[in-house]
Amino acid sequence: MSKKIALLPGDGIGPEIVAEAVKVLDAVAQRFSREFVYETLPIGGNAIDDFQDPLPPHTVKGLKESDAILLGAVGGPKWDQNPSHLRPESGLLRMRKELGVFANLRPITAFEPLLHASTLKKEVLSGVDFLILRELTGGIYFGEKRRTATETGELATDTLVYSTQEIERIVRMAFDIARKRKKILHSVDKANVLESSRLWRETVNRIGKDYPDVKCEHILVDNCAMQLIRNPRQFDVVVTENMFGDILSDEAAMLTGSIGMLPSASLGASVGLYEPCHGSAPDIAGRGIANPLGTILSSAMLLRHSFGWEAEAAAIEEAVYEVLSKGVRSADLATPDEKTVSTSEMGDLVVQSIRSKVAS
Ligand code: NAD
Ligand code: IPM
Numbered sequence: 217m218s219k220k221i222a223l224l225p226g227d228g229i230g231p232e233i234v235a236e237a238v239k240v241l242d243a244v245a246q247r248f249s250r251e252f253v254y255e256t257l258p259i260g261g262n263a264i265d266d267f268q269d270p271l272p273p274h275t276v277k278g279l280k281e282s283d284a285i286l287l288g289a290v291g292g293p294k295w296d297q298n299p300s301h302l303r304p305e306s307g308l309l310r311m312r313k314e315l316g317v318f319a320n321l322r323p324i325t326a327f328e329p330l331l332h333a334s335t336l337k338k339e340v341l342s343g344v345d346f347l348i349l350r351e352l353t354g355g356i357y358f359g360e361k362r363r364t365a366t367e368t369g370e371l372a373t374d375t376l377v378y379s380t381q382e383i384e385r386i387v388r389m390a391f392d393i394a395r396k397r398k399k400i401l402h403s404v405d406k407a408n409v410l411e412s413s414r415l416w417r418e419t420v421n422r423i424g425k426d427y428p429d430v431k432c433e434h435i436l437v438d439n440c441a442m443q444l445i446r447n448p449r450q451f452d453v454v455v456t457e458n459m460f461g462d463i464l465s466d467e468a469a470m471l472t473g474s475i476g477m478l479p480s481a482s483l484g485a486s487v488g489l490y491e492p493c494h495g496s497a498p499d500i501a502g503r504g505i506a507n508p509l510g511t512i513l514s515s516a517m518l519l520r521h522s523f524g525w526e527a528e529a530a531a532i533e534e535a536v537y538e539v540l541s542k543g544v545r546s547a548d549l550a551t552p553d554e555k556t557v558s559t560s561e562m563g564d565l566v567v568q569s570i571r572s573k574v575a576s
């Protein structure tokens with residue numbers, strides 16, 4: 217039976233990188249006798265331009281009728297001055313909330329062939345392999361926002377709210393995942409200052425009693441930001457609230473060599489959403505030089521988490537590894553002496569690697 221994948225190319229480099237992931241999915245379909253039906257839907261800035269809405273109703277309908285969703289990225293300078301409900305990012309946030317994907321998995325893997333691509337020392341990076349589990353539908357992103365006029369100017373308010381139930385479900389998932397990995401969980405908060413973090417910490421301690429086999433430590437977010445660079449190998453699973461997870465994952469991206477390498481899966485509802493961690497990269501959009509590997513690796517996560525197709529997912533990951541091992545580099549990964557390939561050449565090489573296994 218065919219699987220329906222909703223494609224949300226979005227803005228900036230989004231369409232360029234999603235096109236490469238689709239090529240890769242098609243190669244997987246061919247090798248493993250699977251069938252995908254794609255439906256391309258508007259979101260973000262292009263949807264504002266065409267439908268005056270960053271998440272038009274027909275997009276929501278299409279997403280809910282799909283088996284999984286693959287997103288490029290949204291946003292760009294063209295829409296940066298728009299009122300908040302007409303910003304590309306508000307469409308993305310509304311989509312995450314409407315779908316109910318509260319758990320954002322961001323694996324951080326330092327690929328051996330890329331160790332020298334990072335700005336950090338090789339010895340620090342070798343063997344890095346951990347997961348940031350970011351809460352995705354709560355916290356300061358979704359609390360009440362307000363602007364109030366005062367005599368001296370304006371007051372702007374963002375509210376960071378978490379309920380016990382919202383914390384419980386993500387923390388339980390973190391313990392479950394840690395149990396299947398190295399059984400080390402770091403819960404990141406700012407409990408020395410924030411009330412929401414104190415509720416977070418209490419909840420972790422309570423749920424932790426059900427997981428005596430998992431070593432759980434609390435770590436303050438500022439220290440965590442430092443430890444990620446000092447000794448990233450100490451981490452296995454890192455669970456945290458929405459905004460801390462956003463910031464820490466971009467920082468952790470540099471352990472892999474480039475933000476262009478990071479995939480993600482957003483789970484917790486009936487339909488999974490898969491997207492690279494980076495944005496629409498307006499500075500390089502339209503030049504055919506973006507790194508598509510974060511999106512390609514997101515499509516591997518899609519096959520694993522939404523369809524349970526481990527062999528197919530592994531085939532993509534192995535192909536990416538093989539291509540990198542051969543010294544293939546997109547511009548963001550290359551040192552000045554290394555030759556680079558374009559976005560579509562990178563996609564083609566991953567496809568070729570997947571196809572080569574059929575012949576052998
Ligand atoms: P960004 O991640 O788009 O770019 C940061 C830097 O990383 C840029 O120099 C960019 O060229 C580079 N980069 C990012 N992805 C790359 C790739 N695949 N290959 C090579 N280089 C890559 O972050 P930003 O510049 O802060 O944000 C740009 C826009 O993207 C904003 O409108 C922001 O809101 C949006 N954004 C969207 C998402 C999303 O859709 N999930 C995520 C983050 C940012
Ligand atoms: C991400 C992005 C989004 C976020 C923005 C574009 C709203 O930075 O997916 O990491 O902060 O969640």
Ligand code: MN
Binds near residue numbers: 462463466493
């Ligand atoms: Mn981000």
